[in-house]
Each structure stands twice: as structure tokens, then as C-alpha cells.
Amino acid sequence: MKIGIAVLGAGRWGVNLIRNFLEHPNSEVLAVVDPNRDSLMAVQKQFNLNDSVILTTDWSQVQALPGLDAVAIATPASTHYTLAAAALQKGYHVLVEKPLALKLSQAIELCQLAEKQQRQLFVDHTYLFHPAVDRALRIIQQHQLGKLRYGYAQRTHFEPVRHDVDALWDLAVHDIAIFNTWLEQTPIQVSATGTVFPKPEATSQKSERTNQPAEKLADLVWVKLTYPDGFQALIHLCWLNPDKQRRLTVVGSLATLIFDEMSPETPLILQQGSSIPKGEEHNFCESAIAPQPTASITSREILSLEQVEPLRRVCDRFLNCVQTNTPCPTSSGAASVELIRILSALSKSLELGGQPLSPF
Known part of the structure; x- marks a missing residue:
């Protein structure tokens, strides 16, 4: 069964995430969210997305999307904490670009929230x-x-x-x-x-x-x-x-x-x-x-x-963590907390x- 993904952010890195999730046999891109409509149109044209993929400027419009299992966040660093917290609270697994948060207290809070919700919090330390x-x-x-x-x-x-x-x-x-x-x-x-x-x-x-x-x-x-x-x-x-x-x-x-x-x-x-x-x-x-x-x-x-493309390995590992609901030792929220410290x-x-x- 494929894992339903919503990608938040259609900028330079978000486009790479969209490409990798579209190509992966175990994932299905259900939505792309970006405040810039031109970016959404560019993504639609680049990947020839079918009408079933929701393109929206408003994250709240996909928060209750049927079949959605996970959210990938590729937005400015200042938005990571708010978006990741909202996704975890909704019961979604989260892949987020580095840094996990801009404050140590926020990073710790996200880890605790992921544990409480029994969801995977995966930080994209691509290197x-x-x-x-x-x-x-x-x-x-x-x-x-x-x-x-x-x-x-x-x-x-x-x-x-x-x-x-x-x-x-x-x-x-x-x-x-x-x-x-x-x-x-x-x-x-x-x-x-x-x-x-x-x-x-x-x-x-x-x-x-x-x-x-x-x-x-x-x-x-x-x-x-x-x-x-x-x-x-x-x-x-x-x-x-x-x-x-x-x-x-x-x-x-x-x-x-x-x-x-x-x-x-x-x-x-x-x-x-x-x-x-x-x-x-x-x-x-x-x-x-x-x-x-x-x-x-x-x-x-x-x-x-x-x-092999490092980001392809990131996406593959994230999907595996979601399927097994087990953390990745090198890219878990806890590992990222130590880097933020x-x-x-x-x-x-x-x-x-x-x-x-x-x-x-």
C-alpha cells in the first residue's frame, strides 16, 4: 500500500522532494502546498501532475485529506516548528528540512509530540x-x-x-x-x-x-x-x-x-x-x-x-520508517536535537x- 504524501514548499528543495516521491514505488503525492501560485503552476507543468494532485496555497485545505499519511516540509527554517507541530498533532508522520527548529526548546517539544502521537519525525540531513x-x-x-x-x-x-x-x-x-x-x-x-x-x-x-x-x-x-x-x-x-x-x-x-x-x-x-x-x-x-x-x-x-542520489536515499529511508513506524538513528528528531544543541x-x-x- 502506497504512503500518501503532502509536500509543503515547492521551491528549489521542495521540487526535488516532489520528484523523488513521485518516482518512488511506495509513495503517492496527494498534494503540494506553496504560497506562491506561480511555483505551483511550475510544478504542475514540470511533472505533468494529474488532476487528482491538489495544488493549493493553503496548508489547512489538505490537513484532513483522505489517504494522507505523511507531510514533507521544505519551507523557510522559521516555519518548520509551526508546520511540523500542526502535522504531528493531526497524526501525520513528518519529514522536515534542517534545521528541525530554531530554538532548542521547540525541537525538544516536537520530539515529545512525535513520541506522544506515535509518529515518525524525520529530519532531512541529506549529507x-x-x-x-x-x-x-x-x-x-x-x-x-x-x-x-x-x-x-x-x-x-x-x-x-x-x-x-x-x-x-x-x-x-x-x-x-x-x-x-x-x-x-x-x-x-x-x-x-x-x-x-x-x-x-x-x-x-x-x-x-x-x-x-x-x-x-x-x-x-x-x-x-x-x-x-x-x-x-x-x-x-x-x-x-x-x-x-x-x-x-x-x-x-x-x-x-x-x-x-x-x-x-x-x-x-x-x-x-x-x-x-x-x-x-x-x-x-x-x-x-x-x-x-x-x-x-x-x-x-x-x-x-x-x-545514487542522496535525497533518493533520504526519501526511501523515510518511507521505510513510516511503514515500520521506527525511527532512523541518524535522522530522527532526537538526533537532530543534539545538533541544534x-x-x-x-x-x-x-x-x-x-x-x-x-x-x-
Whole structure:
């Protein structure tokens, strides 16, 4: 039996969700909701939707739709909490784009509501379903990198600039989720510093999370994460950077792993080589007086990956969670709460000029 889906939001990401649910054998798109009628007409034309699919600007018109089992939310971050809460209260399973909510208390409330209603709350952390992230995790678990030293990430582009969240809340969750997955840890200390650039056009819209005018939201943010084993990750975030980057690197004593989404031919590279004299890795890690490091790169391997769209895997996993009514460990509401807890601590650090804080 197919799962009836209503997609809220027909923008860039909503269109991708519609496409995947239309193509999946276990789902049926019953409705698409978007306040912009032009977006609805564009969706109808793009997918040649039949008359049975309801296209509406009003979410309330489909809340009692016969056969509706689940709601997929791809709307601005400031609307996630309200829409997800309404859907759960109506007894629907929910797939929602990141972040789950803009306040930790709201995220926790949504988890509690999902548990009370015995419905699945699934957050679309798409990168955790990327074949490169899966392959990299296996490499790290097999200790092919040696002792992990540090990591860094760049997530930048030139627009869109959000008006409801800053660059931290818009971008950082992807890299934090990936580092947490690869390390199988969560940071014990975080810090963030940021810069606000002059906007060409001021806006009166305010961020729901901070109640700040949009022109005062940080456009450039530097994030530092420190993990229990001493591993540190530095993340560069900016939405006013002409150089679009989607790159994560983990450096180990024996090799370096590079995930570069902007290099479709070589998205995952394992660069063998050590900055420690061969045979002395143990001493370097544990001796108070380490030998002088010497750089040595011996090989560069382009790793093969399964050819599958990450969002297709997200939709498939969500539908499976609905069918079995069991949560997904990596994308459940509870898992997302931990990420929002980290983001909240980073926001506080940002307000305090980069003061290191514990997220827990």
C-alpha cells in the first residue's frame, strides 16, 4: 500500500522532494502546498501532475485529506516548528528540512509530540545519506588514516542570503553532522566568531531565532569544534563568497581524507602519506619528546562510490520508517536535537565574541 504524501514548499528543495516521491514505488503525492501560485503552476507543468494532485496555497485545505499519511516540509527554517507541530498533532508522520527548529526548546517539544502521537519525525540531513560520507566512515573505522589529528571544512557560496537565520544556522549543520558521524563523537567545546557585511538593500524582516533585523545576521562565520579525544575541526561558512565550496578534510597521521562535493569526478580522495617518520607513529603519539616530523605523500587514490542520489536515499529511508513506524538513528528528531544543541551553543559563543562553551 502506497504512503500518501503532502509536500509543503515547492521551491528549489521542495521540487526535488516532489520528484523523488513521485518516482518512488511506495509513495503517492496527494498534494503540494506553496504560497506562491506561480511555483505551483511550475510544478504542475514540470511533472505533468494529474488532476487528482491538489495544488493549493493553503496548508489547512489538505490537513484532513483522505489517504494522507505523511507531510514533507521544505519551507523557510522559521516555519518548520509551526508546520511540523500542526502535522504531528493531526497524526501525520513528518519529514522536515534542517534545521528541525530554531530554538532548542521547540525541537525538544516536537520530539515529545512525535513520541506522544506515535509518529515518525524525520529530519532531512541529506549529507548523512551521501555515498561519500558512508565510504569515508568505513575508511576511518578501519583506521586507514592512522591517529586522527584535525579536520577542516569550507561551505561557502554567493547567495542566497537568508533573512530568518544567519550563515551559522543556514550552513553549519551539514558539516557538524558529518564530523560527528565520522568521529562517532559529539564536541565537548565549541566556539564561533562572525562578521556582518553591509547589505545592498536593508530589510525590516527580523530573525525569529534572535529577533535581530536581517541586516544584522552574520554573513561570515568561523566555527571551532573540540571533541573528547582532542580532535579539533575548523569550519568556514559564508554566503557572500564568490568561490562556492563544499569541502571537508580529515587529517590523520598516516593519510588524509578529502570529500569535495564540487569535484563530481573526484568527490572522495584518500591521500596516503604521513608527516611522521615511518615506524615512529607510536612514539610520536605517546612520547613527550616527539621526533621531528617530515612530510611525505606517497599516493593519491580517487575512491569509487555508489552512484545514487542522496535525497533518493533520504526519501526511501523515510518511507521505510513510516511503514515500520521506527525511527532512523541518524535522522530522527532526537538526533537532530543534539545538533541544534550544538548550534545553540555556537550562537551563544558568537554573541560573546568567540568564547568557548560546552554545548551540554
